[in-house]
Structures are given as C-alpha cells and as structure tokens.
Amino acid sequence: MATLYHHWLSPAARFVRVLVMEKRLDVTLRLEKEWERRQAFLALNPAGEVPVLVMDDGSAYSGALAIAEYLEDTIAEPALMPENPDGRYEVRRLLGWFHTKLGTEVTRLIVSEKLFKRFLGMGEPDSDSVRCAAQNLKTHLRYIGHLASRRHYLAGPVFTMADAAAAAHISVADYFGDIAWDAWPDAKDWYMRVKSRRSIRALLADRIPGLVPPPHYGDPDF
Amino acid sequence: MATLYHHWLSPAARFVRVLVMEKRLDVTLRLEKEWERRQAFLALNPAGEVPVLVMDDGSAYSGALAIAEYLEDTIAEPALMPENPDGRYEVRRLLGWFHTKLGTEVTRLIVSEKLFKRFLGMGEPDSDSVRCAAQNLKTHLRYIGHLASRRHYLAGPVFTMADAAAAAHISVADYFGDIAWDAWPDAKDWYMRVKSRRSIRALLADRIPGLVPPPHYGDPDF
Known part of the structure; x- marks a missing residue:
C-alpha cells in the first residue's frame, strides 16, 4: 500500500489527502513533524516538507501541485479537472x-x-x-x-x-x-x-x- | 497579437516570456508596475501580479504555473514537458x-x-x-x-x-x-x-x- 506523509496543520498535505481519497488510492497515513528534519524524510523530499507520497514500488512524490497533477495523469477516474x-x-x-x-x-x-x-x-x-x-x-x-x-x-x-x-x-x-x-x-x-x-x-x-x-x-x- | 504583461524583476514573468518564445507565440510585451495596482490591470488578474497573458480574443490568463500548463495544453510543439x-x-x-x-x-x-x-x-x-x-x-x-x-x-x-x-x-x-x-x-x-x-x-x-x-x-x- 502507498504511504502518505502528512501533518494535520499542513494545508498542502490536507489537499493531497482529499485527492487520494477522491481518486480511491489506498494510502497509509504517516504523521511527519517536518520541523524535526528527520534524515530519512529529507531523503524522500529534499525540500523537507509534507506531503510526500511513497508508492508501493518505493518511488517518492513531493510538492503538492506536482503530486496532484501526477495523480490526475495516472488515475483518470474520477477526473478532478475538466478536459478542455x-x-x-x-x-x-x-x-x-x-x-x-x-x-x-x-x-x-x-x-x-x-x-x-x-x-x-x-x-x-x-x-x-x-x-x-x-x-x-x-x-x-x-x-x-x-x-x-x-x-x-x-x-x-x-x-x-x-x-x-x-x-x-x-x-x-x-x-x-x-x-x-x-x-x-x-x-x-x-x-x-x-x-x-x-x-x-x-x-x-x-x-x-x-x-x-x-x-x-x-x-x-x- | 497576444499581449504579455510583465516586469523585468518578476522571475514569474521572465519564466513565461521564455515559454512563449520557446512556443513561438507572438506577443507584445507590456511593462506593468504591479505595485501601482492599476484598476484595469486588477480587472485582468485579481491577484494583481504579472505575468498576465491576454490572447487575441481578449481572454486573460494569470498565474505563472497555470499559464505554463495552458501553453503546454494548447501549443503542442515544441513540447516543454516529457510525455510520460x-x-x-x-x-x-x-x-x-x-x-x-x-x-x-x-x-x-x-x-x-x-x-x-x-x-x-x-x-x-x-x-x-x-x-x-x-x-x-x-x-x-x-x-x-x-x-x-x-x-x-x-x-x-x-x-x-x-x-x-x-x-x-x-x-x-x-x-x-x-x-x-x-x-x-x-x-x-x-x-x-x-x-x-x-x-x-x-x-x-x-x-x-x-x-x-x-x-x-x-x-x-x-
């Protein structure tokens, strides 16, 4: 199952949580206190920020807008953007x-x-x-x-x-x-x-x- | 011809200038001192920021990343993003x-x-x-x-x-x-x-x- 690193207070992480639920992608949520600057987390995202989405194969995606577009590019239904x-x-x-x-x-x-x-x-x-x-x-x-x-x-x-x-x-x-x-x-x-x-x-x-x-x-x- | 409102010091406007040249879209550059908060400019972009791209038909596009994706969606060649x-x-x-x-x-x-x-x-x-x-x-x-x-x-x-x-x-x-x-x-x-x-x-x-x-x-x- 994919893992989503998030924090309650991060609007960017909240945004991606909504998208993965809308796209019906099963994720395990993992709370990350980004201000602790954990080395293993920095290896996933050099920007040191949530959200980070780690897929089953271990590939990591960061940056809320980049993740959002990636989800839209790879999971067509339900569409969360118009076609035109x-x-x-x-x-x-x-x-x-x-x-x-x-x-x-x-x-x-x-x-x-x-x-x-x-x-x-x-x-x-x-x-x-x-x-x-x-x-x-x-x-x-x-x-x-x-x-x-x-x-x-x-x-x-x-x-x-x-x-x-x-x-x-x-x-x-x-x-x-x-x-x-x-x-x-x-x-x-x-x-x-x-x-x-x-x-x-x-x-x-x-x-x-x-x-x-x-x-x-x-x-x-x- | 399309018009691109820009300012020399705005990296976002510089970014879109590069994209329109790469896409070979003819634009007239128009210098906008966004801090003067000109009413006619605010009507084009309520965020009051350059860049704003106004097409021949008068439709206005703002937000550097939104403009970038719009150019990629509407002008396929040359591609400025991979396909995968x-x-x-x-x-x-x-x-x-x-x-x-x-x-x-x-x-x-x-x-x-x-x-x-x-x-x-x-x-x-x-x-x-x-x-x-x-x-x-x-x-x-x-x-x-x-x-x-x-x-x-x-x-x-x-x-x-x-x-x-x-x-x-x-x-x-x-x-x-x-x-x-x-x-x-x-x-x-x-x-x-x-x-x-x-x-x-x-x-x-x-x-x-x-x-x-x-x-x-x-x-x-x-």
Whole structure:
C-alpha cells in the first residue's frame, strides 16, 4: 500500500489527502513533524516538507501541485479537472490562488501565530499578524462566495482540485474558530456542499492533540 | 497579437516570456508596475501580479504555473514537458522547487532588499537578509549543478519548463552580480547551455533603467 506523509496543520498535505481519497488510492497515513528534519524524510523530499507520497514500488512524490497533477495523469477516474484547456487553466489558476495567496495571507499566519508559538513555547500570538490574517480571510471568503454562487463549485459546476485546495486551507482556519460563517452565506453554502463529501469528512475527523475545534467544525449542516 | 504583461524583476514573468518564445507565440510585451495596482490591470488578474497573458480574443490568463500548463495544453510543439507521467512529475516538482523555494529563499529577498528599497527610497538593504539570500543561493547552485551534471538539463536530457523556471530566477540573481560562477562549474555549464537559447538571450537583453548588470550577464560564453 502507498504511504502518505502528512501533518494535520499542513494545508498542502490536507489537499493531497482529499485527492487520494477522491481518486480511491489506498494510502497509509504517516504523521511527519517536518520541523524535526528527520534524515530519512529529507531523503524522500529534499525540500523537507509534507506531503510526500511513497508508492508501493518505493518511488517518492513531493510538492503538492506536482503530486496532484501526477495523480490526475495516472488515475483518470474520477477526473478532478475538466478536459478542455480553458477549464483546466481555471482550476490551475485557483490552485495557485489558494495555495500561494490564501496560504501566505491567511493560513501560514494563523498556524504560525496560533499554534507553533504555543506548542514551541514562543509566547503569545502577535496580535498584528492575527488581525491581518483575519482581515485577509474576509477577502478570500468573499471571493469563494462570489465564485461558488455563480458556478456551484469554485471552478465550475462540478467538484475539482480547486475545491480540494480551498477546503484544505479553509478547514485549517475553521479549526481555530476563525470564521464567522453566518456573515458569508455563499461561502457557507459551498463549504456545506464540500463537507458532505467522504474525502473531506475524513479530513475533518482528525483532532490535533491538545486543541479542540469549535462544535460546528466537522458538521456538514453547520 | 497576444499581449504579455510583465516586469523585468518578476522571475514569474521572465519564466513565461521564455515559454512563449520557446512556443513561438507572438506577443507584445507590456511593462506593468504591479505595485501601482492599476484598476484595469486588477480587472485582468485579481491577484494583481504579472505575468498576465491576454490572447487575441481578449481572454486573460494569470498565474505563472497555470499559464505554463495552458501553453503546454494548447501549443503542442515544441513540447516543454516529457510525455510520460513520471517525467512530467519531475518537471512539476522542480517548477515548485524553483518558483516557491528558490523564489522565497533567494530571489524575493534580493529584489526587495537591493532594488525596491533603493528605487522607493526606503534606505539601505538589510545586511542580514542579503547575507541570508547569498547563503541560500549557494545551496540552490549546488543543487542545480548536481541535477545538471547527471541529466544535462535539470529534469532530464532535454530543455523543459524546469530549466526555464530556474533560468528566470538565476538570471535575476545574476543581474545583481550575486553569483561567483567559477565556484559552481556544473551549474555554470548548465547556465551556458541555457543562455545559448534564443528565448533566454532575448530575456538577457533587457536592461533595468539605472542599473547596469555585470559584463558577463548577457554573454553565453562567460
């Protein structure tokens, strides 16, 4: 069976977890604390980051977007991208938008300020960074709502990798109770649709030791 | 004719310039100072970043990796990725490596410290950041040399998008005279091969107003 090295707090690893479940690829999950920089893990991925997918034959795949495209190239069904070039472009544009822009402006700030500092005993979260992430998150929820209200899913009428990427990041922010969902009805409708999928529900069943998410976190009818 | 919005200092825009030349797509280059946040430009790309490729029919494409895949999907020849899934994976892994890792650890630091601060009158470069970028750059030159000495080009025996991405970033660092090439013979051999391409030579003919590159910058036999 394939092995997927992941961490609960890595949106990139969450994204690939969703994809392997959608593609029905059986994987054993293995928790990797990438900040410990374990030599055997660095041999699998010189970038030292999760996710890393190791197939049965021992070949290792790293880089969330490269893994995603590899899965799409090798496991045709179910397709997680449209067939036409413009549809594929839009999915990939949104992959970049969520992983890079939402990731830098929101998720990385939340995880480093609210979690790493606490677990590593580095003091209180920096309130400017937390406020900045909260402000940026509003812009992204507005954009998600804008896309979903016109298209049903983010890149079009069906679930694609773009939804998996957005859900991976949004679920991290939601774990920390950072989203006032009632203020974002269109984004909430989309997230309810997404949460009803088996792949996303599996993700939301995780609990980070010592940290309890808000009651609505795993509930599709929130 | 298509239009490509770019800026000299954006490695992402340099990358797409190389791809459109390799694919022989005629484009008019248009300089966009993305930090001015021009409304008409934001309408083309809500992320407000170059590169943006606007085709004859007015459709706009943004996000360097999304544009790259779109060009590969729509202009088959010359191929800038292998056909087999593992080869494609390796190109995409390296695209992530260069655009994200090398970009964050080296190019962004160099451009913001050495150029933006100067042009925007924000004082001297921060010496810690400059030293950090220089140290990181060595690791990346070692890795480029390691790949090139085994494969000829970075992802395999022929030129791919991975080479275009690395050259886009390396050319920015080289403009500022930050590379002591004689210390990196394998990386230098690769860069000489790459510099002999028409697509890269066109890039290296640019001059940033008020900033002269070192004499070897545009010379393939340096």
